[in-house]
């Protein structure tokens with residue numbers, strides 16, 4: 001309305017999906033941080049097999065990933081159904097940021113992508129130290145970088161599917177030694193492959209800045225690096241602009257979580273409406289090209305099969321809400337297409 005609709009011309013480079021490379025210009029609506037097949041149950045927690053039903057789903061959802069059974073979804077057929085719903089809501093590319101330690105299933109992602117027709121990007125990288133096996137935890141930065149590069153350039157676990165993103169690299173606070181090595185390895189692998197980097201920072205408000213320092217010293221391209229989870233790290237939005245000014249992208253990826261209370265740390269969480277108000281402020285400060293939005297679904301109760309909003313919420317509900325709140329068409333396009341594609345697009349010469 002205010003501005004002409006942007007054309008596909010301004011998205012260049014290659015998006016590496018699990019079923020092959022595609023021009024970035026093919027995509028219009030991206031869910032950039034999701035988990036399609038995952039197991040994020042707290043290590044050592046016990047799944048008791050209690051089915052999720054109408055009687056208990058609200059309570060399970062309210063404390064979300066505390067229930068081990070809720071924190072894993074490894075049924076490929078269900079995943080395919082979820083991707084069909086997602087596509088019906090207007091999404092044409094979903095990024096599964098499931099890395100080592102949290103149940104990545106690349107063959108399953110390729111199968112769900114083929115049955116649904118929705119393009120899927122998978123990731124290489126390590127989650128937080130607590131989730132890693134001994135071999136991964138003791139790997140050197142050089143070994144990690146070599147494996148990240150191999151998964152981007154050659155393929156994963158004997159499949160022909162290749163990773164299109166590095167991370168989310170899981171970081172704790174204070175940062176564990178392997179997590180620091182993984183950050184350095186991510187910067188190395190980015191230099192070799194041209195892939196974007198995504199980081200799950202520790203919950204302390206200083207954690208994202210510490211991560212940026214390490215990545216910067218290791219030579220990462222900060223403009224193609226995203227720090228996730230602004231929602232729980234800065235619930236009132238403090239320091240997000242300061243973080244974006246370091247040159248990284250910042251991501252609000254709890255869209256669809258409408259609870260006011262963060263069960264994992266006993267502090268406040270913004271609602272979708274409040275997230276959009278904070279994002280408005282970033283646009284008003286000229287930082288809108290550094291903002292990403294997503295839902296980071298990693299529990300069943302947030303999926304359609306279990307009565308949740310599904311991956312399509314961003315397109316079904318949030319896109320029209322953005323327009324009603326006064327975001328210009330070009331701003332909405334940046335959030336749902338231009339910015340995520342800038343993170344994902346491999347330069348053609350490196351993708352070759």
Ligand SMILES: [Zn+2]
Nearest residue numbers: 033097168296
């Ligand atoms: Zn995630």
